Amino acid sequence: MNSYIKKLTIITVLTKAVILAVIWAGYYLVPFNVPAHYANFIYPIGEPVSLASAFKTWDANHYLYLADAWYSPYHISNAFYPLFPFLVRVVGSLTFGNNLVAGLILSTTFTVLSVVYLFRLIGKTHGEEVAYRSCLMLLAFPTSFYLGLVYTESLFLMLALMLLYYLRENKTTPSFICAFLLPLTRPTGILVIVPALAAILPCLRAKESFELKKLLTPAGFVAGYGTYLLLMDLSTGDPFAGFDAQKVFLANNSLLNLLHPIDWFLNNFVYLDFTLNGFSTSILNRVFFVFYAVVAVLSYKKLDKTMFAYLLVMGLVPAMTGSLTSYMRYVAMAFPLFVYLAIKLRGRMAYCYLIPCALVQVVFVLVHASSRWIA
Known part of the structure; x- marks a missing residue:
């Protein structure tokens, strides 16, 4: 095993263990927000607050419900995608x-595998030193603690990184599998078809080197999305039950908002009564978006077309389809951010990012686990 990978594996496991320890300690040190807890969906229904509640706040309850009960007509949990709860149910038989x-x-x-594949992917394009720092930048990011919770972030990031890695290695079967599974993981899973096409298009132009099997990867996205709709139809009687359930949530995202960028900007940055971190009025979410936008512009010449395409769709679409609700969490999936930071920040400058971000992450963990805040 590569020495960097061995070191990163240890760091990742220790980081996730520390996060779980902070949640455990936080339950006894930070008063739990009981009203917010009961105002949201809880599973098991009506379960009293306990230490376990700190480990499964907010969306985690939906995934645990689906792992047990699966989809049913008109249920709020239909808004969440099936792959992760299915895997939880399978592994639950072993626990x-x-x-x-x-x-x-x-x-x-999944977080460990995400870090390993991030290192392998970036090691191919920018060298092992940059790849190593990229992984550390990811782990330290303020909302990366979600990678170790009962959320889909780690599964999604792992599949996206594996897909891009296997595309670069010209391995069709594993890239097809990843493409098939991504639309079953998160709503944004289908968006990864854009960087996948960016990786394949140069081969299409160079007809002499093009192989028909390369089209299997974009076909995998279509097959995966079709499977999602079929599964929802079989489970609820309506292939679009998930979209209807999403309308219940405050984010109320819609792809149609992409057609009105000026209205989106005015509604999110001008005609708004800002709060520190309200669901749709958060200053923090907007600060993180500005950070993303600046890095995206600066990284244009530093990233290859595939990674830049990934950075654009994974950063812009979650932002511009709604009210920037939970953007701090979503932007952590735009991993090329951390590649650019790793290229620019070296030595002591890297620590100027890593240490403050890690400290902020601990604060975020405490307020999240006490049911006071969700990114």
Whole structure:
């Protein structure tokens, strides 16, 4: 095993262990927001607040519900995608039915694999030193703690990185599998078809080197999305039940908003009564968006076309389809951000990013686990 990969694996596992320890300690040190807890969906229904509640706040309850009960007509949890709860249910059979433990084990495993594939991918394009720092930048990012919780972030990031890595290695079968699974993981899974096409298009132009099997990867996205719609139809009687359920949530995202960028800007940055971190009025979410936008502009000449395309769709679409709700969490999936930072920040400058971000992450963990805030 590469010495960098061995070191990163240890760092990742220790980081996730520290996050879980902070949640455990935070439950006893930070008063739990009981009203917010009961105002949201709880599973099991009506379960009293306990230490376990700190490990499964907010969306985690939906994934645990789906792992047990699956989809049903008109249920709010239909808004969430099926791959992660399915895997939780499978692994839960090995944890004596404790799906919370199963979810935490899966997320930690997926995070380790995400870091490994990020290192491998960036090592090919920018060298091992930059790849190593990229991984550290990712782990330190203020909302990267979600990678170790019962959320889909770690699964999504792992599949996206594996897809781009196997495309670069010209390995069709694993890239097809990743393409198939991404639309079953998160709503933004289908968007990864854009960087996938960016990787394939040069081969299409160079007809002498093009192989028909390369088209299997974009076909995988279509097949995966079709499978999602079929699964929802079989489970709820309506292939679009997930979209209807998403309308219940405050974010109320819509692709149609992309057609009105000026209205989007005015509604999100001008005609708004800002709060520190309200669901749709958060100053923090807007600060993170500005950070993303600046890095995206600066990184244009530093990243190849595939990674830059990924950076654009994973940073812009989640922002411009709605009210920037939860943007701090979504932008962590735009991993080329960390590649650019790793290129520019070296030595002591890297620590000027890593240390403050890690400290902010601890604060975010505490307020999230106490049911006071969700990114």
